[in-house]
Amino acid sequence: MTEPRDDGRLAGRLVAVGVLGFVLIVPPLLAQFDTMERVLGVPVLWAYLHLVWVIVIGLVAVVGARSK
Numbered sequence: 001m002t003e004p005r006d007d008g009r010l011a012g013r014l015v016a017v018g019v020l021g022f023v024l025i026v027p028p029l030l031a032q033f034d035t036m037e038r039v040l041g042v043p044v045l046w047a048y049l050h051l052v053w054v055i056v057i058g059l060v061a062v063v064g065a066r067s068k
Contacts, residue, residue: 010067017063021056025049 023029033048040047 010063013063014060017056017059020059021052024052024055 030045030048033045035044037044
């Protein structure tokens with residue numbers, strides 16, 4: 001038999017991932033990456049934003065997979 005899902009814990013974890021994603025893209029932090037330098041030919045700001053996006057999507061996938 002499977003354990004019942006704890007929707008409260010799942011919601012809390014998803015909110016935490018959302019808050020982390022928000023904190024990682026607030027303007028004061030983004031300003032640190034707004035330089036003329038490039039990483040593999042891509043501006044640092046764009047590379048940072050894509051990295052944050054991948055991390056948030058990955059965390060949502062991990063949290064969702066654990067809830068099943």
